[in-house]
Amino acid sequence: MHISEGVLPLTTLSAGYALSAAGTAIGLKHIREDRIVRTAMMSSTFFVASFIHVPIGPANVHLVLNGLVGLLTGRSCFVAIGIALVMQALLLQFGGITTLGVNTLNMALPALFCFLIFSPGISRGKIPLFPAGLLCGALSSLLSALLLSLSLTTAGEAFLPAAKLVLLANLPLMVVDGLITGFVLLFIGKVKPEMLKP
Amino acid sequence: MRLETFSDGNSVLHALDPRVKLFVYLPFVILTALTGELLVTAAALVTGLLLAGTARPYGKLLLKRLAVVNFFMAFLWLTLPFSVEGETVLNLSFLKMTREGLLLSLLITLKANTIALFTIALPGTSTVIALSHAMLHLRIPEKVVTLFYFFYRYIGVTGDEYEKMGQMLKARGFRALTGVHTVRVYAYFIGMLFVRSYERSERVYNALVMRGFEGRFPMLLHFSLQPRDMVFATVMSAVAISILLL
Numbered sequence: 001m002h003i004s005e006g007v008l009p010l011t012t013l014s015a016g017y018a019l020s021a022a023g024t025a026i027g028l029k030h031i032r033e034d035r036i037v038r039t040a041m042m043s044s045t046f047f048v049a050s051f052i053h054v055p056i057g058p059a060n061v062h063l064v065l066n067g068l069v070g071l072l073t074g075r076s077c078f079v080a081i082g083i084a085l086v087m088q089a090l091l092l093q094f095g096g097i098t099t100l101g102v103n104t105l106n107m108a109l110p111a112l113f114c115f116l117i118f119s120p121g122i123s124r125g126k127i128p129l130f131p132a133g134l135l136c137g138a139l140s141s142l143l144s145a146l147l148l149s150l151s152l153t154t155a156g157e158a159f160l161p162a163a164k165l166v167l168l169a170n171l172p173l174m175v176v177d178g179l180i181t182g183f184v185l186l187f188i189g190k191v192k193p194e195m196l197k198p
Numbered sequence: 199m200r201l202e203t204f205s206d207g208n209s210v211l212h213a214l215d216p217r218v219k220l221f222v223y224l225p226f227v228i229l230t231a232l233t234g235e236l237l238v239t240a241a242a243l244v245t246g247l248l249l250a251g252t253a254r255p256y257g258k259l260l261l262k263r264l265a266v267v268n269f270f271m272a273f274l275w276l277t278l279p280f281s282v283e284g285e286t287v288l289n290l291s292f293l294k295m296t297r298e299g300l301l302l303s304l305l306i307t308l309k310a311n312t313i314a315l316f317t318i319a320l321p322g323t324s325t326v327i328a329l330s331h332a333m334l335h336l337r338i339p340e341k342v343v344t345l346f347y348f349f350y351r352y353i354g355v356t357g358d359e360y361e362k363m364g365q366m367l368k369a370r371g372f373r374a375l376t377g378v379h380t381v382r383v384y385a386y387f388i389g390m391l392f393v394r395s396y397e398r399s400e401r402v403y404n405a406l407v408m409r410g411f412e413g414r415f416p417m418l419l420h421f422s423l424q425p426r427d428m429v430f431a432t433v434m435s436a437v438a439i440s441i442l443l444l
Contacts, residue, residue, distance in 0.1 A: 006309025038399040040348030098231040161277035183385030
């Protein structure tokens with residue numbers, strides 16, 4: 001879930017932009033010329049995959065998969081996630097332009113974190129893929145939801161209940177994203193294992 | 199997968215220079231996002247409605263997009279009226295609804311909708327390719343724009359793949375239910391989508407190298423400011439200043 005326009009104060013918005021810009025600059029440095037196409041395509045696949053809705057009882061959740069994107073794009077995940085969010089903000093009115101920095105940070109920082117923790121073990125085959133994916137997916141969604149709630153509370157104490165409600169609403173997603181990431185890693189491990197090497 | 203839903207049309211806004219549209223769009227969005235005044239927001243909303251009316255977007259689709267914007271607002275309407283301190287308007291023994299809380303929810307909802315209208319009416323009426331060219335002209339780093347261009351180009355391809363694979367699932371009698379089976383099917387679906395994109399990215403890159411690609415595209419679209427662009431920029435600046443002075 002993205003924070004929409006008009007909620008956050010200037011300081012949070014600019015801090016989000018500053019940190020995301022730093023993350024993006026580092027990411028851009030890591031994208032060699034021969035990786036431009038791959039990073040962009042991983043990003044468009046991420047964008048398309050987020051249209052999938054998984055039913056949970058009577059409701060359904062749409063997938064985020066930022067942990068998976070972190071594993072597949074590594075240090076350039078700020079770029080991969082950022083451009084997908086620009087597109088969502090401009091064309092689909094999810095999130096927004098002023099909140100782009102904050103939203104990118106909320107999704108890409110956990111993705112980068114999960115990449116740094118899990119990727120060394122996964123690429124060397126040291127940890128089994130399913131549990132690694134499960135943890136990576138669940139942890140990245142949990143961290144994203146926490147960051148999202150945290151940024152909401154910067155708008156004032158009155159936003160605390162809303163922040164808690166948003167966090168609660170994101171918990172089912174954690175389970176689904178974890179399971180999906182686990183199975184996706186199993187699949188990629190069988191079909192195209194070199195994708196998991198940075 | 200159709201994304202540029204509002205970009206084809208023949209209104210005045212469609213004909214404007216995308217650089218001018220971005221130039222007008224950003225200050226209005228920032229102004230609206232940061233204001234705390236209901237009056238300023240209302241004035242911006244009227245401007246947004248007028249612009250969206252000029253762009254003549256398809257009504258049903260516009261409402262659908264605005265519904266997406268207002269989904270997040272539900273979380274605020276459910277909590278803010280009770281959590282903001284102020285004059286009580288409704289007392290439900292343990293919950294107190296305050297006037298200030300209601301006003302704050304209203305303000306944020308109006309702001310979000312106003313910005314959505316601006317987004318549909320200004321950048322939304324240009325094609326993504328025109329916008330990415332405009333970004334280059336506005337000195338956004340070339341690598342970012344090239345990435346964005348590839349990203350956009352392959353959303354279409356990946357989207358077609360997604361639809362084709364979706365039909366395949368349907369043909370095999372798959373129905374999404376709550377349970378591990380559905381999750382596993384979707385996960386393999388996503389895995390295949392990523393594997394295919396990965397392999398395609400290698401083929402595309404090799405094909406590009408063979409054709410002498412050096413990490414950037416030459417600019418093909420050159421914009422020239424027309425009198426109507428100047429008029430639009432002037433009028434909108436005047437509107438922005440008068441809203442600021444309200």
